[in-house]
Amino acid sequence: MKFATCLNCMDSRAQLPVIHWVKENCGVDYVDMITEAGMDGILADEHYKDVDSLLKKIDISLEKHNSSIIFVVGHHDCGGSPVDDETHKKQIRIAVEKVKSWKPSCLYNWIMGLK
Numbered sequence: 001m002k003f004a005t006c007l008n009c010m011d012s013r014a015q016l017p018v019i020h021w022v023k024e025n026c027g028v029d030y031v032d033m034i035t036e037a038g039m040d041g042i043l044a045d046e047h048y049k050d051v052d053s054l055l056k057k058i059d060i061s062l063e064k065h066n067s068s069i070i071f072v073v074g075h076h077d078c079g080g081s082p083v084d085d086e087t088h089k090k091q092i093r094i095a096v097e098k099v100k101s102w103k104p105s106c107l108y109n110w111i112m113g114l115k
């Protein structure tokens with residue numbers, strides 16, 4: 001059983017499409033979904049402080065499920081991070097760099113979806 005880890009929005013529209021895409025494109029069987037409203041915007045916020053709670057969830061996925069690939073997801077029409085698509089892409093890039101600084105040995109990918 002192979003797992004991937006996904007830092008995603010809580011928006012229900014961004015769950016099944018992301019799970020299916022990751023499973024089909026990354027050869028994994030399961031996708032651990034860690035969600036917040038507007039995850040990309042939260043991670044890109046330089047004042048974001050709740051790192052411990054997020055890291056705890058990431059660690060469970062990496063250590064208990066041996067995941068070694070982390071996805072950061074943003075999506076069009078996001079209620080939690082109501083910015084245009086270009087800003088989402090910038091936030092996703094910043095978010096990936098931030099998570100990479102916490103977990104440098106993982107592979108990273110990102111998804112900007114739902115248009």
Ligand SMILES: [Zn+2]
Binds near residue numbers: 037
């Ligand atoms: Zn959203």
